[in-house]
Amino acid sequence: MQEMEEQLAHLNRTVEDLSDVVAAQAKEIDLLTRRVALLMQREAEREADGGSHIYGGPETPPHY
Template identity: 45%
Template sequence: MDKDTEPRFQQLEETLAHLTRVTDELHEVIARQDAEIALLTRRVEMLLRFAAEQQADTEGQIPLADQRPPHW
């Protein structure tokens, strides 16, 4: 090997180590966000079911979404 090859290999190894670390960190972020999205999706589904039940309980009344605000 010549004199220029060793520093280039060292630089490539450093770059590879940095990219590996960044990839691992991003993987952790994505996994955490995936779990949070799943939780939020379940909560939204529960809220939609609750709202549908509330609306079904108030048959004969104007649905809440169609009611005018009290200040009108």
């Protein structure tokens, strides 16, 4: 009987630990989802403004 109680206590602790991990992952997923939405909004605004040029490094200006 004592062995079963020990096993149950171990399983309860494991479930609590997993619950904490899932809660932390949910917070991180929410944060990342908000960041992706913000980036998508910024990119949509940039495309709407016609400023979709991507800077690729030093370029020679057209007058050279």
